[in-house]
Amino acid sequence: DADVTQTxxxxxxxxxxxxxxxxxxxxxxxRMYWYRQDPGLGLRLIYYSFDVKDINKGEISDxxxxxxxxxxxxxxxxxxxxxxxxxxxFCATSDTGDSYNEQFxxxxxxxxxx
Amino acid sequence: AQSxxxxxxxxxxxxxxxxxxxxxxxxxxTPYLFWYVQSPGQGLQLLLKYFSGDTLVxxxxxxxxxxxxxxxxxxxxxxxxxxxxxxxxxxAVGAPTNAGKSTFGDGTTLTVKP
Numbered sequence: 161d162a163d164v165t166q167t168x169x170x171x172x173x174x175x176x177x178x179x180x181x182x183x184x185x186x187x188x189x190x191r192m193y194w195y196r197q198d199p200g201l202g203l204r205l206i207y208y209s210f211d212v213k214d215i216n217k218g219e220i221s222d223x224x225x226x227x228x229x230x231x232x233x234x235x236x237x238x239x240x241x242x243x244x245x246x247x248x249x250f251c252a253t254s255d256t257g258d259s260y261n262e263q264f265x266x267x268x269x270x271x272x273x274x
Numbered sequence: 275a276q277s278x279x280x281x282x283x284x285x286x287x288x289x290x291x292x293x294x295x296x297x298x299x300x301x302x303x304t305p306y307l308f309w310y311v312q313s314p315g316q317g318l319q320l321l322l323k324y325f326s327g328d329t330l331v332x333x334x335x336x337x338x339x340x341x342x343x344x345x346x347x348x349x350x351x352x353x354x355x356x357x358x359x360x361x362x363x364x365x366a367v368g369a370p371t372n373a374g375k376s377t378f379g380d381g382t383t384l385t386v387k388p
Contacts, residue, residue, distance in 0.1 A: 265318040
C-alpha cells in the first residue's frame with residue numbers, strides 16, 4: 161500500500177462549490193504539506209503543518225483552508241472554488257527528525273473547476 | 275530566502291544518449307539539494323540528495339548529480355537515457371534557516387526519442 165494517499169484522484173466541480181481534498185499517510189511523519197502544480201510553475205506551497213496543533217500558510221494560501229485532523233490526516237478545502245484553482249494538487253510528508261526535509265509525495269489530485 | 279532556477283523547460287534526447295539537466299540555486303550558505311522525478315500520472319519521487327561531503331552524489335535509476343559551489347549549481351546527469359526516463363524533473367533546495375520547507379524549481383520535461 162502507498163505511504164501517502166490522496167482522495168479523490170480526479171474531481172470536476174463547478175464554480176462556487178466547496179471542495180475538500182484529503183490526504184492520509186502511514187509513514188508516521190509529523191510534517192505534512194499541500195502544494196499545487198501548474199504547468200511551467202513548478203510546485204507552490206499552499207499550507208503546511210508541523211504537528212497536529214501547528215498550521216502555517218504557504219506562499220499561495222488565499223482561497224484555501226486546511227484541517228489537520230490527526231497526525232496521519234491533512235485535508236485541503238476550497239471554500240468556493242473558482243476556475244483559477246484548476247490544478248494538480250499534491251500532499252507531501254516529511255520527518256521532523258530529518259533536518260534536511262526530504263519529502264514524500266502522494267499521487268496527486270487533479271482538480272478541474274468549471 | 276532560497277530560490278531555484280531550472281533554465282531548461284523542455285529537453286529532448288535520443289535513447290542511449292547522455293543527459294544533463296541544469297539546476298542553479300540561490301542561498302547564502304551550503305544548502306540541502308534534491309532532485310525529484312515525476313512520471314506521468316504519478317507523484318514526485320526522490321532521485322538523490324546532497325547535504326555535505328562528496329560533491330558527486332549517486333541516486334536511483336542510474337542518475338548522479340554534482341554540487342558545484344562556485345557555480346551555485348547542482349546538475350543532474352545520466353550517461354545513457356532509457357525511454358522510461360521520460361518524465362518531469364524537479365530540483366529543490368532546503369536550508370537550515372528554513373527548516374521544514376523546500377523550494378522547488380519550475381521543472382524540466384524530458385522527452386526521449388526512440
